[in-house]
Amino acid sequence: MANSAHGIGGLKYDAKKRAWPNELNIFFALIAIIATFEVLGQALPYMNDQSFLFDTRDRFDSIFNEARLRIIILQVSIIGIIALGVTQVIISGGIDLSSGPLVGATAMIVMSFAQTELVNGNPNPKAVFGTWAFDLPVLAPVVVGLAFGAFIGAINGSLIAFTRIPPFIATLGMFLICRGIAQAWTRGKPVSFPTDSFAALGKGMMPVYWFIGLAILCHFILKYTLYGKHTYAVGSNEDAARMSGINVRRHKIFVYMIASMLAAFAAIILSSKNLTAQSGMGIFYELYAIAMAVIGGVSLTGGRGSIIGTVLGAMVFGVIQSGFTYIKLDAFYQLMAMGGIIISAVVLDKMRQDRSGGRS
Numbered sequence: 089m090a091n092s093a094h095g096i097g098g099l100k101y102d103a104k105k106r107a108w109p110n111e112l113n114i115f116f117a118l119i120a121i122i123a124t125f126e127v128l129g130q131a132l133p134y135m136n137d138q139s140f141l142f143d144t145r146d147r148f149d150s151i152f153n154e155a156r157l158r159i160i161i162l163q164v165s166i167i168g169i170i171a172l173g174v175t176q177v178i179i180s181g182g183i184d185l186s187s188g189p190l191v192g193a194t195a196m197i198v199m200s201f202a203q204t205e206l207v208n209g210n211p212n213p214k215a216v217f218g219t220w221a222f223d224l225p226v227l228a229p230v231v232v233g234l235a236f237g238a239f240i241g242a243i244n245g246s247l248i249a250f251t252r253i254p255p256f257i258a259t260l261g262m263f264l265i266c267r268g269i270a271q272a273w274t275r276g277k278p279v280s281f282p283t284d285s286f287a288a289l290g291k292g293m294m295p296v297y298w299f300i301g302l303a304i305l306c307h308f309i310l311k312y313t314l315y316g317k318h319t320y321a322v323g324s325n326e327d328a329a330r331m332s333g334i335n336v337r338r339h340k341i342f343v344y345m346i347a348s349m350l351a352a353f354a355a356i357i358l359s360s361k362n363l364t365a366q367s368g369m370g371i372f373y374e375l376y377a378i379a380m381a382v383i384g385g386v387s388l389t390g391g392r393g394s395i396i397g398t399v400l401g402a403m404v405f406g407v408i409q410s411g412f413t414y415i416k417l418d419a420f421y422q423l424m425a426m427g428g429i430i431i432s433a434v435v436l437d438k439m440r441q442d443r444s445g446g447r448s
Contacts, residue, residue, distance in 0.1 A: 110385040114400040121404060125411040132415060140414055156410060158293070164380070164406035165299035166361070167373055168399065169354040171380040172306045173347030175398045178381055179310075180343045181323040181390030182248060182255040187351040187377055189266035190240055191370030194233050194355035196270050199279040199365035202229040202286040214280045216273075226285040230356055237352025238345050240266065245341030263374070270367040280364040290361030298357055302350070307395035319343060323390030379426070380405050382433045387441065 125140040142151055170187050177184045203212055205222035212222070240262060247258040273279075288294070310316035318339050321329040330336045354373075359365040384401025386393030408429065412422045 111394060111396045111400060114384060114397055114404065118400060118404050118407060121407055121411065125407075125414060128411075128415050135415065138414075140411060156414075160403070160406040160410045161296050162293070163409065164402040165295040166354050166358050167376045168299045168380065168402040169295075169302055169357070170351045170373055171377040171384075171398050171402055172302055172395060173350035174374075174377040175381045175384075175386050175393055175395060176306070176310065176319055176343050177255075177347045178378070178386050178388060179323045179390060179393045180319045180340065181326060182340065182343070183259065183378070183388075184244065184344065184347050185256065185259040185374050186240065186244060186262035186266055187347065188370040188372060188374035189263050189270060190237065190348060190351045191355040191358065191373055192270035192367055193266040193273070194236055194352040195359040195365035195369045196273040196279055196367060197236055198229045198233040198352075198356050199282060199359050200273070201232050202226070202282040202359075203279070204281055204283045207281050212281050214278065216279055223283055226283065226289070229286060230289075233352045233356045234349050237349040237355075240352075241345035241348030242341055244348065245344035248344070249337035249340040267367075270369075273367070276367055278364050278366045282360065282363060286360055287363055288360070290357045290359070295357050295361060298353075302353075303395055303399050310395055315339075315342070320391055323392075325391075375430075376405065379430045379433070382430060382437065385437070387437055388434060389441070 122141055126142075129135045129138045129140050139153065141153055141156065170191070174184055174187060200216040201221055201224055203215060203217075203222055205212060205219065207213065215222075244255075244259055244262055247253060248255050251258075310319065318329070318334050321332065321334060322336055322339055326336055355370070358369060380401040381393065381398050382388065382401070383404050384393070384397035384399070386398060386401075408426070409422070412425065417425070
């Protein structure tokens with residue numbers, strides 16, 4: 089006789105039906121991907137027995153290839169910040185396609201308020217405003233950028249909450265608006281030469297520290313606060329959430345505002361890191377952020393996902409990108425492969441829902 093214990097209402101607990109946390113599956117997938125690139129480094133004749141992750145040529149003080157590790161975590165950190173917001177939007181049952189162009193628009197605006205007056209003793213050749221906007225405290229451009237992000241998010245959320253148009257359409261329209269703002273701000277000219285205090289925000293490994301700190305904060309908020317519980321409730325069943333007393337419209341606006349503010353903060357860090365802002369910044373970032381969330385187990389139907397999963401999804405994304413470069417795969421093949429990986433992640437999510445009797 090099976091060893092089972094009765095639970096509430098006479099239900100039985102079957103140990104055979106236990107499932108590992110989805111985050112653990114993603115972690116194992118990450119290890120498998122790293123191992124695959126290690127094998128390819130040894131198997132492909134043109135790789136000359138190179139190691140993907142380990143230091144086999146005694147260039148570093150540890151057993152790991154520190155240069156590659158830094159590149160991987162740096163290249164995912166800024167988009168990862170966007171993915172933290174996108175995760176919350178998707179869990180609430182929505183989607184946000186405007187985050188990439190929002191990065192470009194915010195970067196242009198923020199850098200305009202972060203410029204220094206003199207460059208090598210000469211007037212700033214890239215000045216956007218007059219002398220009143222030079223050498224402002226670092227808090228000024230940061231507040232301007234976050235306020236702009238909150239404004240865009242409030243528009244996205246209000247359109248979705250009050251007009252009930254699909255989030256795809258609302259944020260696609262904002263996608264074009266933000267890209268237009270980025271190009272119109274200085275007629276396509278880059279904005280450069282920030283103050284030292286602003287440049288320090290994205291210097292060195294600072295983007296990674298910002299990403300880790302924000303990930304911990306978002307994980308705590310989603311898991312332990314009323315906001316997080318409401319986000320999952322709205323994404324799982326909007327009508328039931330409304331009947332339970334949740335102000336669904338207000339909550340949707342709040343979720344989109346948070347997501348856009350995180351995208352705006354990513355723009356601040358990106359422009360600080362690059363010491364310049366260009367209207368073309370953020371291309372494909374919205375898709376990469378969605379991909380990180382989906383690879384991390386966030387369900388596109390809403391109501392399921394976690395920040396930990398998204399962080400692991402970002403690492404998977406970064407390892408795959410770096411691995412493709414490592415094996416010298418051409419850029420256009422990399423795009424094709426990433427597209428296939430995203431589709432596979434969505435298909436696996438759909439299959440997982442079908443097996444668990446979830447919504448289709």
